[in-house]
Amino acid sequence: MRSQKHLFSLPEEITYLNCATMSAQLKSVEKIGIENLLKKSTPYVIEGKHFFEERAILKQRFAQLIDCTDDESVSIIPSVSYGIANAVKNIPFEKGDEIIVLDEQFPSNFYAWKHLETTEGVSLKTVAAPPVASGRGSLWNEKLLNTINSKTKVVSIPQVHWADGTLFNLKAIREKTNEVGAYLIIDGTQSVGAMEFSIQKIQPDALICAGYKWLMGGYGLGMAYYGARFYDGTPIENNWMNHEGSEDFTHLAKYNENFKPKSARYDMGESSNFILTPMLSEGIRQLNEWSPKAIQEYCKIISQAPIQQLKKLGYFIEEESFRANHLFGIYLSEEKKLQSIKDRLQAEKIFVSYRGNAIRVSPNVYNTEADLMKLVECFF
CATH class of the missing domain: 3.40.640.10 (Type I PLP-dependent aspartate aminotransferase-like (Major domain))
Structure with missing residues (x-):
């Protein structure tokens, strides 16, 4: 499976890694929604x-x-x-x-x-x-x-x-x-x-x-x-x-x-x-x-190297056998400052979530390994 970003309307300057909050919308879903909205004008x-x-x-x-x-x-x-x-x-x-x-x-x-x-x-x-x-x-x-x-x-x-x-x-x-x-x-x-x-x-x-x-x-x-x-x-x-x-x-x-x-x-x-x-x-x-199987495998492929890099930097991410590939949490060590990471992510227009003590990252088929490597740069 390859990146399916062309089927969505995400701007190039945005790195959207937040599907666990709300998915980006498929162009085909948008089209059907608009078509059916207009039907009410002719009931x-x-x-x-x-x-x-x-x-x-x-x-x-x-x-x-x-x-x-x-x-x-x-x-x-x-x-x-x-x-x-x-x-x-x-x-x-x-x-x-x-x-x-x-x-x-x-x-x-x-x-x-x-x-x-x-x-x-x-x-x-x-x-x-x-x-x-x-x-x-x-x-x-x-x-x-x-x-x-x-x-x-x-x-x-x-x-x-x-x-x-x-x-x-x-x-x-x-x-x-x-x-x-x-x-x-x-x-x-x-x-x-x-x-x-x-x-x-x-x-x-x-x-x-x-x-x-x-x-x-x-x-x-x-x-x-x-x-x-x-x-x-x-x-x-x-x-x-x-x-x-x-x-x-x-x-x-x-x-x-x-x-x-x-x-x-x-x-x-x-x-x-x-x-x-x-x-x-x-x-x-x-x-x-x-197929969900292909989506899960794609998310694994694009996140594997970035996750390994984050672990080398001292962040905790659950072992692969006990976490999803499309949704994972990054836990900071005590000396890392969450606010400074938030500021960098915001400046780079990278969208993630903050849930409990974890920075939640949730890529989908519209993302690439480059998106996740861009995320990693904000954690140095």
């Missing part, structure tokens, strides 16, 4: 079938992306918090149950679980991050696995940590949760689209993804997968589209209280969104064409 061209056609295509493309053989297990959601809320509503909790999350996990995958301590009498267990040192990622995975026990009801974690890209062994975690009958809920926002994810191999109970980062969509729409344990659940909202028979506009007032099969019941209201839905669909189409 008479929008027919009943258009409420369902693009939704179906989006679900098929997302199912392909995550190696899911059944697109009826896929839902369209507005946000990660919405997707998590559907899961929370449909898990039968008992007093004394334990829910496991990670240290400094993203808030949208924390607050809903934390609230259950008050409402359901459960206990939230946070697996603390080990000190920044060699073997940190391996030790964090080990601590997580050791925390899962017979009281564990839910493990709700990301595939890679949003702050520094630490990678978690989902296969091993799934095996351990299966042993104790616990639910495995994955926030794939910072991984799905940029690295391989297989529903068939991992078999999570739910996978929740925001759409405006690595899925290349617009802000305000995301995707979710809900497995068999959620097929008969009750969604957090009743809307006209998540009930059976909604395709027949002439019978909408002949109310059908039955939800659509499997995970279609968890679709958000107005999921036909005539602007955001086709934009996200186009973004995922392009990802499937490239």
